[in-house]
Amino acid sequence: MGMEGIGARVTRKEDKRFITGRGRYTDDMTVPGMAHAGFVRSPHAHAKIKNIDIKAAAAKPGVIKILTGAELAADGIGNLICGWMIHSKDGSPMNMGAYPALAQEVVRHVGQPVAVVVAETAAQARDAADAVALDWEELPAVTDAVKAMESGAPQLHPEAKNNLIYDWEIGESDAADSAIAGAAHVTKLDITNNRLIPNAIEPRAALGVYDPAEEHYTLWTTSQNPHVARLVMSAFYNVAPEHKLRVIAPDVGGGFGSKIYIYPEEIVCLWASKRSGVPVKWVADRSESFMSDAHGRDHVTHAELAFDADNKMVALKVDTIANFGAYMSLFSSCVPTYLYATLLSGQYVIPAIHCNVRAVYTNTVPVDAYRGAGRPEATYVLERLVETAARELGVSPAELRRKNFITEFPYQTPVIMNYDAGGYEASLDAAMKAADYEGFAARRADAEKRGKRRGIGMSCYIEACGIAPSQAVGSLGAGVGLWESAEVRVNPVGTIEVLTGSHSHGQSHETTFAQLVSDRLGIPVDNVSIVHGDTDKVQFGMGTYGSRSGAVGMSAIAKALDKVETKVRTIAAHLLEASEADVEIADGEVRIAGTDKKLGWHEVCLAAYTAHNLPADLEPGLKEGAFYDPTNFTFPAGCYICEVEIDPDTGKTEIVQFVAADDFGRLINPMVVEGQVHGGVAQGVGQALFEGCVYDPENGQLISATYNDYSMPRAGDLPSFDVSTTETLCPGNPLGMKGCGEAGAIGSPPAVINAITDALGNNDLTMPATPQKVWQLAQGAAG
Amino acid sequence: MYETTYHRPGSVAEAASLFSSTGDAAYFSGGHTLLPTMKARLAAPANLIDLRNIPDLKGIQASGDSVTIGAATTHAEVAASNDVAGAIAPLAALAGSIGDPAVRHVGTMGGSVANNDPAADYPAAVLALAGTVHTNKREIAADDYFTGLFSTALEEGEIVTKVAFKVPETSGYAKFRNPASRYPMAGVFVAKHKDGSVRVAVTGAGNDGVFRWNAAEEALSGNFSADALKGLSVDASGIMSDIHGSAPYRAHLVGVMAGRAVANLGTLTMD
Amino acid sequence: MANVTITVNGKSESREVEDRTLLVHFLRDHLGLTGTHVGCDTSQCGACVVHMDGIAVKSCTVLAAAADGAEVVTIEGLADGDELHPMQAAFREHHGLQCGFCTPGMIMTAVDMVQRHGGNLDEKTVRHELEGNYCRCTGYHNIVKAILDASGKMGGVQQAAE
Incomplete structure (x- = not known):
């Protein structure tokens, strides 16, 4: 079964339903008596709600119920939480303002839900929502994080003086300062990391169903982590007790982080179902997505990288202001701290690093993790600095990097991370070869003849995946553990269901997880079903984000498989009268090494269930579960090279070549891995060239509020990518995997910008x- | 969108009669401008009058001097027409560059001309090709037809039935597209007519919609080559400014696109 | 209210719907054909593309009432029983989909593309023709590969049928 095991390019088991239109997404669900929610949203960035008049709206056709923040509060529905506590450098806890699911008294960003209409049809719900009359007192708004900290700026929350949520630091400030003071060369940059709107093509949706007879709730939702949603909604929002709440995340049309969080609309749909007595469904239209999905990035940074006379890095000092939007989203606090500053060492030996981060409220949509989450921001800071330094020092960008690479592992950085394995020169060499780096000068000369400016840029990124271990993240402030669970259910006929707490919304788990089982047990992937996304089926799980499903989710499956194999060995040894140590499981058979004694896999499975002839004390059945808690993060790394041609008359940039050389550790399915890199690179190129969330600084209106104004890469904007991998195995998990879901989005933006600034001979460029x-x-x- | 009442008249007369009898009404054919506006709840006509199925509004006729396109002819039909391509190749190419394939299958020439979106392609062709807009009431010369942003000489209830484009001696269209919407940020249609006159029409850039760039016309009248446009720039004071491009940038693009249109006659140049 | 009759995937379907009903909602909500998706409200993402009277249209920007009398093919009607359309097969073979949400619109657009261009597609043309379809997962790389592969195979199919 090597054809379907680890390393095989198996076509996807999940594809048939998607290519024939039989995928089942949340908006495809209907239940009897289902009504629809329409949200009344704030048209203002900052305003007091003086009055809500629902009379005219309530009289509209089809209206069943209209609910506001007052009812929400009266029913004791809790405010939204932030699940990671960050302490400022003075020791004080972060300053968090109240975040109600429906606004109470004050709205703080355009699009914030204020009330909900439940009506018979979606169109009627929207009609009536438009008819809800609101009386506002507008307040001054601020959208820029730097301006929000200035004195006299509009104040969003009484808890956060000067809109400051926390003022946090990591590393040794004095050590960095003195190294910089004594350095031979210091490269300084002011860097903006542009705000992005995730834009999974499936808009968020929710269907809440309350069963009064059982006092039971069911929520279908577009979630990357249904169990976390259930836990948070029961433990903190008081929507329903956990054992009376089933959360189902069926097929989900892309997430990229934006579907991690438990949003107001999901809470409201469940609560409104009980309040109105009918199932309540809500599907965002794209305009609602733009103003209600958590945004990403939005940093302003000053950074200095110091070198000694031998061009060795001696210190890095970084000061970042992170725009959090109007409220603290679920994991917002950890993104610009433990997912960002801890990666600032990159692939380099930097003896002293210090980073200060101030998190700030503004009258914008809340910001949280978006593909890469903190790591793209860190990589952008460091790789722009390194490329700039090479230009300033007059040395090759590749050689400056090579000279400073970490080459011995494990390597302890000055910013918490302990890199377990890597081979950075291998990625660099592979990328330079694939890009024909040496031939660039000739290509540039040719472009000049055609009136084009050609540039080449490089980025050597590192990231940390599979945030772990639970004890460590707990000590850093995480409100949850970050392990994963799995259960392997072997049926009496030998087919298998794997229940996993990971959630697939494009990542191909139904195939790759089955490949792991096939590899271990020698049965076809078609005999393995992957079950996920339903809290009634899977006991508990932490979901999919941070490129954790392989390294953490599959490791949990591997651990459960260990237990299954142990029991199979026991049974087979008993049946075949041999030693357990001699039992081999392969090719769909259970064999005794060195003999011709064997049983079919299915025969052993059946024996486990008939229980007619089992060893004494052995329980019947064949089902094992495991919880896997990693021992460390994993550290994927790689080198990306981008080559651009610029039309100086129009400013249009064409990406003429993009090379990615990644080290993801062991690959389960190279086809799937390549697809993940393609998509990540496209999003990174999107950040570099196209995507920018724009607010009107005067009134806080979202200007980039539709696809007419928010630009995303189309097929014609991108080249085909040259993607390859090198391999150092991760020692921290049983499969040697590192994770590949975010690398493309992390490594590519600086490569693109380094290429453009190279072409123009001018470094003063912001994204997009x-x-x-x-x-x-x-x-x-x-000129 | 808000509820509306759909009407499908079989003739222009029936359509006009429906418009006047129903009161609050809007015409549409492809609907690719009106329906998104209604979905955004920015327009809410009580009645929608669908012109797409009126036989008199369909079809393409070409003669040596003119190409006449029925208002309900889709962009895809114009793009695929050998008659149009043979007479005015850049016009066919312009139609083939609007939106995307699915949009071109439904969107119509008449809808574009009647709406006069400042970023639409067709108005540039109508103006540069000295077009005549035929309505159910009269004929309107292009120079009199476009009167401002989303504004035309059409009276309440008047229906564009066809547009006649003058076949030029030569012409070209160049546009630079908005990275997000893909509408032109600067689209320049240049035509040298058989009587020697030159018309240069600019779309996507003007504060008041499509306009003729007189200075370029004069320069090209003396010397019909891209060189004649060098150093010439359109006055940025009348040019649109938004998050995608400032007025000076768009004004610069107008010059670049005009040059590219002249340098690549007989075709479409697109960035 | 409008009485609308549309032949969908070869079957005549009549419903009384609000005049404002879009074709995509007619398909999804009234016929239960949920393979056609809605990803935006400005006619740009292409998740809703179906074939109407043989050509690709964005069903989010066509009124059901305006489609009265038309023949519509959706992603559910593309395969011949259990036999996948060559474009569907190529998307699977080349990993041209991840989350699957844009996929039905992509495939319907791709089939229309090949029908118009025959086997004469190259990478540049395919990328340009995908102007009206957003994918956020694949970076388009494998979608382009799939379409180019299927265009060759569909050309063969068409010739064989003639």
Whole structure:
């Protein structure tokens, strides 16, 4: 069964339903008597609600119920939480303002839900929501995090003076300062990491069903982690007790982080179902997604990287201001701290590192983890600095990196992380070879003849996946453990169901997880079903984000498989009168080594269930579960090289070549891994060239509020990618895997911007590098 | 969108009669401008009058001097028309560059011309090709037809039935597209007519919608080559400014696109 | 209210619907054909593409009433029984989908593309033709590969049928 095991390019088991239109997404669910929710949203960035008049709306056709924040509070529905406590450097806990699911008294961003209408049809719900009359007192708004900290800025929450949520630091400030003071060269950059809107193509949706007879709730939702949703909604929001709440995340159309969080709309649909006596469904339209899905990134940073006379890095000092939006989203607090500053050492030996992060409220949509989450921001800071330093020092960007690479493992950075394994030169060499780095000068000369500016840029990234172990993240403030669970149910006929707490919303788990089982037991992947996304089926799980499903989720399956194999050995040894140590499981058979004694896999499974002839004291059945808690993060790394051609007359940038050389450890399915890199790179290129969330700084209106104004990469904007891998195995998990879901989005933005600034000979460029910005720089360079 | 009442008249007369009898009404054919606006709840006509199935509004006729396109002809039909391509190749290419394939299958020339979106492609062709807009009441010369942002000489209830484009001696269209919407940020249609006159029409950039760039016309009248446009720039004071491009940038693009249109006659140049 | 009759995947379907009902909601909500998706409200994402009278349209921007009398094919009607359409097979073979949400619209767009261009597709043309379809998962790389592969195979199928 090597054809379907680890390392095989198995086509996906889940594909048939998607390519024939039989996928089942939340919006595809209907239940008898189902009604629809329409949300009344704030048109203002900051305002007091003086009055809500629902009379006209209530009289509209089809309206069943209208609920506001007052009813929500009266029913004791809890405020939204932030699940990771960060302490400021003075020891004080983060300053968190109240975040109700429906606004009470004050709204703080455009699009914040204020009330909900339940009506017979979705159109009627929207009609009536439009008819809810609101009387506002507008307040001044601030959308820029730096301005929000200034004196006299509008204040969002009484808990957060000057809108400051926390002022946090990591590393040794004095050590970094003195190293910089004594350095031979210091490269300084002011860096903006642009705010992004995730834009999974499936808009968020929820269907809440309350059964009054059983006092039981069911929620279908577009979630990356249904168990976490259930836990949070029962433990903190008082929507329903955990044993009376079933959360189902069926097929989910992309997440990229934005579907980790438990949003107001999901809470409201469940609560409104009980209040209105009918099942309540809500599906965001894209305009609602733009103004209610958690946004990503949005950092302003000053950074300095110091070198000695031998061009060795001696210190890195980083000061970052992170825009959190109007409320603290579920995992917002950990993103610019433990997912960001801990990665600032990159692939390099940097003896002293210090990073200060201030998190700030503004009148914008809450910001949280988006593909890469903190790591793209860290990589962008460091890789822009390194490339800039190479230019300033007049040395090759590749050689400057090579000179400073970490080459011995494990390596303890000054910012918590302990890298377990890596081979950074191998990725660099592979990428340079694939990109024909040596041939660039000739290609540039050719482009110049055609009136184009050609540039090449590099980025050597590192990331940390599978956030772990639970004890460690707990000590850093996490409100949850970050293990994963799995259960392997072997049926009497030998087919298998694997129940996993990971959730697949594009990651191909139904195939890759089955490949693991096939590899271990020698049965076809078609005989293995992966069950996920339903809290009634899977006992508990932490979900999918942070590229954790392979390294953590599959490790849990591997651990459960260990237990299954042990029991199979016991049974087979008993039946075949041999020693357990001699039992081999392979090719769909259970054999005794060195003999011709064997049983079919299915025969042993059946024996476990008939229980006619089992060893004494052995329980019948064949089902094992495991909880796997990693011992460390995993550390995927790689080198990306981007080559661009710029039309100086229009400022249009064309990506003429993109090379990715990654080290993800062991690959389960290279086809799937390549797909993950392609998608990640596309999102990273999107951040670098196209995507930028724009607010009107005067009134806080979201300007980039539709696809007419928020630009995402289309097929014609991208080249085919050159993707390859090198391999150092991760010693921290049984499979040697590192994770591949976010690398593309982490490594690519600096490669693109380094290429453009190389082409233009001007480093003064912010993302997204729109044609206008590039044209302006090209003009300057020409003049 | 809000509820509305759909009407499907079989003739132009029936459509006009429905418009006047129903009161609050809007015409549409492809609906690719109106329906998204209604979905955003920014428009809510009580009655929708569908012109797509009126036979008189369909079809393409080409003669040596003109190409006439029925208002309900789709962009895809214009793009695929050998008659259009043979007479005015950049016009066919322009139609083939609007939106995306599915949009071109439904969106119509008449809808684009009647709506006069400042970022639409067709108005540039109508103006540069000295078009005549035929309605159910009269004929309107292009120079009199476009009157401002989303604004035309059409009277309440008047229906565009067809547009006649003058076949030029030569012409070209170049556009730079908005990275998000893919509408032109600067689209320039240049035509040298058989009487020697030159018309340069600019879409996507003007504060008041499509306009003729007189200075470029004069320069090209003397010397019909891209060189003649060098150093010429459109006055940025009338040029649109938004998050995608400032007025000076768009004004610059107008110059670049005009040059590319002249340098690549007989075709569409698109970035 | 409008009485609408549309032949969907070869079967005549009549429903009384609000005049404002979009074709995509007619398919999804009234016929239960949920393979056609809605990903935006500005006619740009392409998740809703179906074939109407033989050509690709965005069913989120067509009124059901305006489609009265039309023949519509959705992703559910593309395969011939258990035999996948070559485009569907190519998307699976080349990993042209991840989350699957944009996939029905992508495949319907791709089939229309090949029908118009025959086997004369190259990478640049395919990428340009996908102007109206967003995918957030695949970076388009494998979608383009799948379409190019299927275009060759569909060309063969068409020739064989003639």
